[in-house]
Amino acid sequence: MKQDVFVKGAAHTPIIHDSAIKHVTGSADYTDDLMEPVGTLHGYLGLSSVAHGRITAMDLDAVRKAPGVHAVLTADDIPGENDISPTGLHDEPVFAFPEVQFVGQPIFAVVAETRDQARRACQLARVEYEELPFAIDAISARDAGMGYVTKPLKLKRGDMAEMDRAPRHLSGRLTVGGQEHFYLESQIAFAIPGEDDEVIVNTSTQHPSEVQHMVAHVLGVPSNAVVVNVRRMGGGFGGKESQMNGFCAIAALAAKTLKRAVKIRPDRDDDFQITGKRHDFVIDYAVGYDETGKIHAVDADFYARCGFSSDLSGPVTDRALFHADNAYYYPAVELRSHPMKTNTCSNTAFRGFGGPQGVVMAERIVEDIAYQLGRDPLEIRKLNLYENGQLTPYHQEVEDQILPRIFEELEASSDYHARRQAVLDWNARAEREGGAIRKGIALTPVKFGISFTATWYNQAGALIHIYSDGSIHLNHGGTEMGQGLNTKVAQVVAEALGVSIDRIRITKTTTEKVPNTSATAASSGSDLNGMAALDACRQLIERLTGFAAEARGVPPELVSIGETVQIGSENMPFADFIKTAYLARIQLSAAGFYKTPKIHWNRDTGQGRPFYYFAYGAACSEVSVDTLTGEYVIERADVLHDVGRSLNPALDKGQVEGAFVQGTGWLTSEELWWDQKGRLRTHAPSTYKIPLASDRPKVFNVALADWSVNREATIKRSKAVGEPPFMLGISVFQALNMAVASFNGYRENPRIDAPATPERVLMAIERLRP
Numbered sequence: 001m002k003q004d005v006f007v008k009g010a011a012h013t014p015i016i017h018d019s020a021i022k023h024v025t026g027s028a029d030y031t032d033d034l035m036e037p038v039g040t041l042h043g044y045l046g047l048s049s050v051a052h053g054r055i056t057a058m059d060l061d062a063v064r065k066a067p068g069v070h071a072v073l074t075a076d077d078i079p080g081e082n083d084i085s086p087t088g089l090h091d092e093p094v095f096a097f098p099e100v101q102f103v104g105q106p107i108f109a110v111v112a113e114t115r116d117q118a119r120r121a122c123q124l125a126r127v128e129y130e131e132l133p134f135a136i137d138a139i140s141a142r143d144a145g146m147g148y149v150t151k152p153l154k155l156k157r158g159d160m161a162e163m164d165r166a167p168r169h170l171s172g173r174l175t176v177g178g179q180e181h182f183y184l185e186s187q188i189a190f191a192i193p194g195e196d197d198e199v200i201v202n203t204s205t206q207h208p209s210e211v212q213h214m215v216a217h218v219l220g221v222p223s224n225a226v227v228v229n230v231r232r233m234g235g236g237f238g239g240k241e242s243q244m245n246g247f248c249a250i251a252a253l254a255a256k257t258l259k260r261a262v263k264i265r266p267d268r269d270d271d272f273q274i275t276g277k278r279h280d281f282v283i284d285y286a287v288g289y290d291e292t293g294k295i296h297a298v299d300a301d302f303y304a305r306c307g308f309s310s311d312l313s314g315p316v317t318d319r320a321l322f323h324a325d326n327a328y329y330y331p332a333v334e335l336r337s338h339p340m341k342t343n344t345c346s347n348t349a350f351r352g353f354g355g356p357q358g359v360v361m362a363e364r365i366v367e368d369i370a371y372q373l374g375r376d377p378l379e380i381r382k383l384n385l386y387e388n389g390q391l392t393p394y395h396q397e398v399e400d401q402i403l404p405r406i407f408e409e410l411e412a413s414s415d416y417h418a419r420r421q422a423v424l425d426w427n428a429r430a431e432r433e434g435g436a437i438r439k440g441i442a443l444t445p446v447k448f449g450i451s452f453t454a455t456w457y458n459q460a461g462a463l464i465h466i467y468s469d470g471s472i473h474l475n476h477g478g479t480e481m482g483q484g485l486n487t488k489v490a491q492v493v494a495e496a497l498g499v500s501i502d503r504i505r506i507t508k509t510t511t512e513k514v515p516n517t518s519a520t521a522a523s524s525g526s527d528l529n530g531m532a533a534l535d536a537c538r539q540l541i542e543r544l545t546g547f548a549a550e551a552r553g554v555p556p557e558l559v560s561i562g563e564t565v566q567i568g569s570e571n572m573p574f575a576d577f578i579k580t581a582y583l584a585r586i587q588l589s590a591a592g593f594y595k596t597p598k599i600h601w602n603r604d605t606g607q608g609r610p611f612y613y614f615a616y617g618a619a620c621s622e623v624s625v626d627t628l629t630g631e632y633v634i635e636r637a638d639v640l641h642d643v644g645r646s647l648n649p650a651l652d653k654g655q656v657e658g659a660f661v662q663g664t665g666w667l668t669s670e671e672l673w674w675d676q677k678g679r680l681r682t683h684a685p686s687t688y689k690i691p692l693a694s695d696r697p698k699v700f701n702v703a704l705a706d707w708s709v710n711r712e713a714t715i716k717r718s719k720a721v722g723e724p725p726f727m728l729g730i731s732v733f734q735a736l737n738m739a740v741a742s743f744n745g746y747r748e749n750p751r752i753d754a755p756a757t758p759e760r761v762l763m764a765i766e767r768l769r770p
Contacts, residue, residue: 007562009501011491011716014650018487018506019232019480030234031188031204032265041070043254043264044118046108046125047273048100051136051343051678053129055098055107062124063110068117070258073109078253080220084245085309086210089150092309092346094218094249100129101308102343103679104273106246111254111262119267134343136674138282138303141340149306149341150314155321155393155606158332163297166288170372174364175753176357178280178305179350179666180272180682182690185234187275188265189248191255197221199252204233205244206479207519212511218249219256223511226252231508233481237662238349240481241519242311243275272683276348277672279304279316281357285365288332293369293380297332300324300361306339307346313339315453316347316354318603322610323358325393326727327403327447328366328384333393343678349521351662352723355448359727360667360754363444367734371741371749376420377734378443382407386447395607396449398614400711403445406618406640413703414620414638416443423622427742436628439635440738443620444731448724449611450523451599457518458596458612460528464493464536465589468582470575472497472504477517478529479509483722484651485525491647492530492715496537498562499574514591523615523720526647528594530715536592547586548577598712613712615719616705617641619660619728621697625739630762632736634664637697639728644710644719656702656725663729665691667754668736736761743768 009015022028046063060072075082075095085092096105108125112118135141163169190202197219205211208228216223228248233240247264254262266274285300302320306313317337324335366384370377386398411417423439430438452458462476474493480486486506494501511517518528541561549556554568565577572580582588601608619639625632639656646652669689673682682688710717733756740750743765750764 007495007498007500009491010495011647012645013491014648015487015491015501017484017651018490029231030185031190031202034190034202036263037192037261040261040263041111041113041254041258042115042118043109043111043251043262044115044122045106045266045270045274046110046122047270048096048103048105048107049127050100050129050131051103052132052134053100054132055100055127056130057128059126060108063121066117066121066124068113069110069121071111071254073111073250073254073257077257078218081217084214084218084249086242086245086312087150087310087314089310091149092311094246102345104270104345106274109250109254111258115265134678136342136344136678138305138340138342141342142303142338146341148339149310150339152339153318153321153337153603153606155335156333157391157393157395160297160299160332160334162332163286163288163299166296167290169286169288170368171286172368172751174283174285174361176281176283176360177755178347178672179278179670180672180688181237181239181350183233183235183237183239186266186268186271187240187244187247189244189251190261190263191251192261193255193259197225199225199256200227200229201248201252202229203244203248204240205230205248206233206236206241206481206521208479208509208511209515209517210242210519211245211248214245215249215252219252227510227512229508229510230479233479236481237351238353238521239275241349241521243348269683273680274345276307276311276346278350278666279306279313279347279354279357280672281320283361285361287365287368289369293373293375293383295328295330295384298330298365299334301336301338303338303340305342305344305347307342307344309346311346311348313347316349318354318453320354320358322394322449322453323355324361326359326362327386327445328362329386329390330393335393344674351659352726353522355723356663356727359446360730363730363734367737368749371746374746378416381445394610396609396611400614402642402708403447403616403618406616406642406705407445410443410618410620410638410640413640416620419622431742436626438625438627438739438742439622440625440735441620441622442731442734442738443618444728444734445618446616446724446727448615448727450527450615450720451596451610451612452518452522452524453601453610455599455601458524458528458599459518460532460594461514461517462529462532462536462592463513464533464540464592466540466578468579470503470578472499474504474506474533475513476529476533477509477514478525479520481520483525483655484648485520485529487651488526488647489530489533493533493537496534497541500563523722523724525722526718527714527720528596530647531594532592534592534715535594536590539590539592543586544581547581547584551584613710613714613719615642615724617725617728619731621731621735623732623735623739625736625761627765630758630765632758632761634697634732636699637731638701639725640703640705641725641728642705642708642719643721644708644714645717646704647716647718649704652704652721653702655721657700659725660728661691661696663726664732667729667733668756669695671755671757740764740768744770
């Protein structure tokens with residue numbers, strides 16, 4: 001019997017983030033805020049100073065004798081495996097010796113009474129190297145024969161003879177820069193030794209189970225000896241999916257060696273040097289198309305700077321190929337990845353996981369065609385959109401295409417056509433009168449596949465306890481990094497049990513409660529963990545309904561669980577009912593589980609259904625460019641994004657807003673630069689520019705496609721929102737291209753490389769000036 005009552009905090013309700021007040025008042029506890037046991041020590045890492053070399057001498061005597069130092073740890077002190085490779089390729093040592101492969105690679109650790117003492121002691125090391133040849137970027141690595149860090153991928157579909165048969169052709173090279181995660185909370189690990197071989201690691205990671213396994217391997221103990229706890233992160237964006245492994249392993253090693261609690265938290269500069277970034281790509285592409293702008297064939301090579309080890313470069317470069325079509329159908333296509341080994345930090349996951357780099361290429365192709373034909377790029381976009389039933393380059397059928405409606409609604413709400421004409425008029429007037437400001441406008445789509453491409457990661461667990469007083473304890477395998485995952489899962493539980501969300505307490509993610517969890521990544525946190533929690537709720541409801549029906553002698557269909565439990569004609573407060581169930585020895589705990597259906601992927605053949613569904617969206621952005629300096633502002637951005645039936649519209653809208661700004665930063669202001677000796681020079685806020693509040697669009701209109709309902713049976717028919725809107729920032733990048741293209745009458749695409757910094761914009765203007 002279903003109750004028709006309001007459930008406070010139910011799914012689809014725009015309620016506040018469960019930690020929002022703590023965030024803004026500074027009372028939220030992060031790893032560095034945990035109470036330190038008496039005797040806690042602090043670690044710091046000694047780093048390589050050459051891009052590639054062999055250590056010929058390492059004198060650490062002065063380090064050991066420095067004030068406050070308790071231990072200096074090297075590769076010789078590791079009892080298990082000196083490896084933290086997340087893919088099992090055994091190519092990423094905890095401590096490098098004797099070969100170092102990038103500037104900033106850890107070679108030893110100092111443990112001292114204070115963090116400052118450990119940091120100062122590191123500087124006393126005397127390390128000598130035999131320097132070896134190195135390559136910093138992907139193309140230099142290719143030319144030097146550096147090879148791949150992992151097996152490349154090829155996607156192929158259709159007859160590539162269509163390329164030769166196409167009436168028109170174009171080709172080009174696109175360089176897409178990397179991106180630093182710049183989480184506000186840096187990497188941190190806080191290890192506390194336990195009995196026998198046990199250790200507890202409190203950390204800021206998106207993947208507690210992987211940390212657990214890596215620490216166990218390094219210590220040479222089984223995974224059941226290692227407990228990993230994560231209450232919340234101060235940002236992750238993929239930078240804490242695998243990159244935390246080394247810090248946790250070293251902290252745990254130090255804690256077990258010294259039998260004291262040990263904390264490691266690097267400075268921002270060292271965090272920048274040690275940890276991986278978004279992969280930057282050099283993409284060579286060729287396109288065959290016709291006079292209408294219809295694409296016939298696409299051929300492309302994706303060269304990625306992967307760094308010295310594999311890390312997650314295999315799946316990242318795979319996903320770049322998966323999204324090289326974005327929203328467009330290529331009748332014939334061949335795409336090849338080249339995950340190049342370079343002497344830089346090992347690049348890693350970042351919001352979008354390679355997808356944005358593929359999408360940028362698709363949008364560059366569309367713009368190239370539009371400029372060559374003298375057409376509005378939006379016309380070319382709409383002409384080449386997927387139709388349901390067509391196959392992607394990896395042979396997955398598109399079944400849920402909703403972009404035509406998104407385009408139609410966004411064109412109207414943003415007044416795109418009138419504003420584009422106004423931009424053209426403005427630029428014509430500036431050309432005649434010598435005005436310094438040029439404008440551009442672009443409307444771009446995104447189609448983004450949702451699921452881990454490593455199929456086995458598409459599973460999740462959850463644990464729910466109902467205590468005898470009616471309060472509810474919720475734990476799941478996902479991690480909270482500010483995105484509101486815990487709030488959404490609690491809303492699912494509140495609605496399923498028919499109780500107020502105030503009854504539910506969400507506790508830290510811990511490997512003690514839910515084992516073998518997947519990373520909170522691939523935009524799958526709510527999909528997976530919400531469904532696992534729902535499964536646990538189903539078990540509890542079935543159990544409690546059966547108990548109530550038997551106890552009162554009524555059919556199960558006359559029992560309804562909620563804040564007021566209805567049993568036939570009898571009503572009972574939830575807490576009283578739970579107390580009754582407890583006294584009757586009814587189990588009030590359930591472990592839920594979920595695995596994503598329908599998905600499969602064969603990497604050897606390059607075919608399958610790696611994604612459960614697609615999320616869609618579009619953005620229209622207008623920019624003004626100062627042609628004397630290359631500086632620019634975003635005058636207005638309009639976004640319409642598809643999140644299915646939103647679990648929490650307030651949180652989802654915030655995710656779209658933040659993703660758009662972060663994506664814009666990647667393509668405009670965030671520039672990574674290594675010098676000729678392989679040293680990262682953009683390693684601090686003083687040299688690396690993320691978007692500020694002043695960089696947001698002057699007018700920022702964000703709407704969710706509230707009419708969209710996921711055709712697949714996801715949690716409450718919602719869609720993922722973490723990564724897909726990141727690519728909406730591409731509209732700003734293309735608007736900048738249009739502003740610059742006005743200098744030669746829009747006859748050619750300026751092809752500005754990303755990031756389109758003011759310097760690059762200015763150089764493109766000077767190149768096109770008549």
